[in-house]
Amino acid sequence: MDRRPVVAIDAMGGDHAPEAIVLGGLRACSELDIDVVLFGDEAAIRAAMPDGPLPDGVTITGTTQVIAMHDEPVSAVRSKRDSSMVRAAEAVRDGFADALVGAGNTGATMASALLRFGRIPGVARPAIAVPLPVPGSKRKQLLVDGGATVDPEPAWLVQWALLGQAYATVRMGVVSPTVALLSNGEEAGKGDALRKAAFPLLEAAVENFVGNVEGRDLSAETADVVVTDGFTGNVALKTLEGALMSMAGLVFGVLDAPDFAEHSMPIKLRILEAAVDLLPDNTGGALLLGVQGVCIISHGSSSSDAIVNACRVARSCVEADVVAKLALAVDKSDPVV
Amino acid sequence: MDRRPVVAIDAMGGDHAPEAIVLGGLRACSELDIDVVLFGDEAAIRAAMPDGPLPDGVTITGTTQVIAMHDEPVSAVRSKRDSSMVRAAEAVRDGFADALVGAGNTGATMASALLRFGRIPGVARPAIAVPLPVPGSKRKQLLVDGGATVDPEPAWLVQWALLGQAYATVRMGVVSPTVALLSNGEEAGKGDALRKAAFPLLEAAVENFVGNVEGRDLSAETADVVVTDGFTGNVALKTLEGALMSMAGLVFGVLDAPDFAEHSMPIKLRILEAAVDLLPDNTGGALLLGVQGVCIISHGSSSSDAIVNACRVARSCVEADVVAKLALAVDKSDPVV
Numbered sequence: 203m204d205r206r207p208v209v210a211i212d213a214m215g216g217d218h219a220p221e222a223i224v225l226g227g228l229r230a231c232s233e234l235d236i237d238v239v240l241f242g243d244e245a246a247i248r249a250a251m252p253d254g255p256l257p258d259g260v261t262i263t264g265t266t267q268v269i270a271m272h273d274e275p276v277s278a279v280r281s282k283r284d285s286s287m288v289r290a291a292e293a294v295r296d297g298f299a300d301a302l303v304g305a306g307n308t309g310a311t312m313a314s315a316l317l318r319f320g321r322i323p324g325v326a327r328p329a330i331a332v333p334l335p336v337p338g339s340k341r342k343q344l345l346v347d348g349g350a351t352v353d354p355e356p357a358w359l360v361q362w363a364l365l366g367q368a369y370a371t372v373r374m375g376v377v378s379p380t381v382a383l384l385s386n387g388e389e390a391g392k393g394d395a396l397r398k399a400a401f402p403l404l405e406a407a408v409e410n411f412v413g414n415v416e417g418r419d420l421s422a423e424t425a426d427v428v429v430t431d432g433f434t435g436n437v438a439l440k441t442l443e444g445a446l447m448s449m450a451g452l453v454f455g456v457l458d459a460p461d462f463a464e465h466s467m468p469i470k471l472r473i474l475e476a477a478v479d480l481l482p483d484n485t486g487g488a489l490l491l492g493v494q495g496v497c498i499i500s501h502g503s504s505s506s507d508a509i510v511n512a513c514r515v516a517r518s519c520v521e522a523d524v525v526a527k528l529a530l531a532v533d534k535s536d537p538v539v
Numbered sequence: 540m541d542r543r544p545v546v547a548i549d550a551m552g553g554d555h556a557p558e559a560i561v562l563g564g565l566r567a568c569s570e571l572d573i574d575v576v577l578f579g580d581e582a583a584i585r586a587a588m589p590d591g592p593l594p595d596g597v598t599i600t601g602t603t604q605v606i607a608m609h610d611e612p613v614s615a616v617r618s619k620r621d622s623s624m625v626r627a628a629e630a631v632r633d634g635f636a637d638a639l640v641g642a643g644n645t646g647a648t649m650a651s652a653l654l655r656f657g658r659i660p661g662v663a664r665p666a667i668a669v670p671l672p673v674p675g676s677k678r679k680q681l682l683v684d685g686g687a688t689v690d691p692e693p694a695w696l697v698q699w700a701l702l703g704q705a706y707a708t709v710r711m712g713v714v715s716p717t718v719a720l721l722s723n724g725e726e727a728g729k730g731d732a733l734r735k736a737a738f739p740l741l742e743a744a745v746e747n748f749v750g751n752v753e754g755r756d757l758s759a760e761t762a763d764v765v766v767t768d769g770f771t772g773n774v775a776l777k778t779l780e781g782a783l784m785s786m787a788g789l790v791f792g793v794l795d796a797p798d799f800a801e802h803s804m805p806i807k808l809r810i811l812e813a814a815v816d817l818l819p820d821n822t823g824g825a826l827l828l829g830v831q832g833v834c835i836i837s838h839g840s841s842s843s844d845a846i847v848n849a850c851r852v853a854r855s856c857v858e859a860d861v862v863a864k865l866a867l868a869v870d871k872s873d874p875v876v
Binding site for chain 1: 609611673674675686689722723724726731732753754755756757758768770771775776780781783786787788790794796798799803805806810814
């Protein structure tokens with residue numbers, strides 16, 4: 203690549219937009235050696251910046267519409283053609299940018315990428331690869347699909363497994379990533395109709411398929427890629443997030459009790475240090491697998507840290523030419539449509 | 540009822556059987572004012588007891604077979620007719636006992652109850668009602684179905700909602716229990732095909748239906764009953780359990796560090812005190828909804844505490860005539876088969 207990677211950022215998407223998103227974009231530009239293009243209401247973006255000229259490497263592209271958190275994704279992408287999200291996706295499609303980063307309406311961000319980038323040839327449906335934090339471990343598992351496609355055909359899970367493996371190699375440096383199927387028991391016969399149909403297909407087509415894992419294995423170092431449908435994946439992710447937060451709340455409630463306050467500050471700091479990789483801001487965003495471009499989805503309440511981390515993942519995906527690697531991974535599988 | 544409640548206990552089921560199960564049964568008999576019948580290998584059960592005559596209210600029924608943790612449930616129930624589990628279920632069917640408590644192979648315990656008790660008239664399929672601990676709260680939510688029936692029809696979720704409401708009133712004393720549907724977003728249109736079909740049926744048939752909730756709401760006080768299919772329910776439950784345990788492990792790892800050890804013991808005790816209701820041993824077992832008898836399923840690694848708590852729930856179900864109340868709840872719904 204003969205220029206710095208360019209990341210198109212939807213500056214209007216996210217609970218703390220545009221302030222946190224713009225600040226994150228500015229920081230990403232200076233910290234990561236990338237160019238950023240901020241899409242959105244120009245006055246609002248300027249207002250979220252320090253006064254003075256734009257920093258080198260930062261551009262603003264003014265847009266007039268915003269896709270809201272509760273807009274219906276596909277119809278919003280179709281009707282709001284001058285939205286920050288759609289315009290950012292088009293910049294990637296047209297080669298003005300190398301990757302899209304968005305923290306807005308997740309469904310609409312995926313739909314923008316899918317409709318504007320198109321699918322990798324042979325891929326039936328896209329899936330989100332979400333890096334799962336494992337408490338007490340620096341290793342991550344990728345959960346695929348974290349919520350892009352509900353009601354998949356069994357064969358689509360095979361594609362997602364292969365895409366997930368290719369991405370695990372790029373993102374986590376794992377040479378021969380293992381794949382597991384999320385089910386309601388470890389034995390091979392466990393599962394609902396989808397799992398029972400997908401299991402033999404995975405066994406036949408995926409190297410290093412280790413069989414079924416259960417929900418509790420999402421908090422352990424079980425496999426590099428855990429494959430599931432987008433409905434179950436979304437429920438599992440949010441269940442995990444809710445449980446970690448509520449348990450942390452319980453512990454901090456105890457540590458804040460008056461009789462412990464004298465000794466609890468260093469303990470709280472050490473817990474935060476141990477748990478820092480678990481925070482959604484630090485997992486670095488999720489890659490949409492199966493589309494013809496790099497789309498990184500950051501969580502809705504993204505801080506500027508979250509945007510910097512999402513841009514870091516975007517840059518590494520661009521530098522590793524991840525889309526070409528994903529396309530190769532799918533070519534190896536049987537055709538599915 | 541003109542006699543003390545009699546609980547039939549599968550003494551051979553569970554990771555710590557028969558010792559922990561037998562000890563739990565003896566304790567339940569003396570602490571809860573109930574009679575218990577221990578089913579299993581007579582010599583093994585006697586060996587797990589103190590020497591001397593059997594305590595008042597405790598009986599042993601010798602059986603010659605054991606259903607193992609990894610036996611296929613339905614075929615095991617059909618072929619192992621003299622197993623502790625099947626014989627305990629038959630004692631309830633035949634009126635010698637009022638409730639079944641088992642910590643063994645969950646699928647086989649459910650199959651024993653289903654095949655020996657039969658279904659409540661009008662109930663299409665059974666569901667497990669699992670009390671979910673909410674960190675920092677004394678209130679519980681019932682997750683229905685926690686793993687009995689995968690691939691349900693949409694209308695079955697309506698039955699489970701009505702059964703769950705009736706049970707929430709018995710178990711938790713809630714007068715007008717609220718019901719939510721576990722989905723991948725809060726908006727009414729969210730979900731896969733099953734959720735989209737079930738939502739309007741729930742809206743039409745269930746009083747106090749509050750709509751969709753997400754995985755993170757399982758760790759909050761959101762609804763008294765959260766309804767889902769048995770596959771998703773099982774994944775969510777185990778994800779929750781795994782996340783709570785791993786976060787607790789992280790925190791205790793910090794507290795055990797040498798530089799904190801001096802002050803950490805009272806903090807650890809307070810955390811354990813705050814978290815005691817979250818431990819699977821203390822949630823008290825799950826009721827199988829929809830069968831013609833009381834079947835309480837305790838978790839596989841049940842301690843004697845877990846068995847005492849399961850027997851406590853069994854007794855309250857018997858005293859409240861819960862099966863008759865569940866039958867009434869289903870009669871009110873449209874017929875479904």
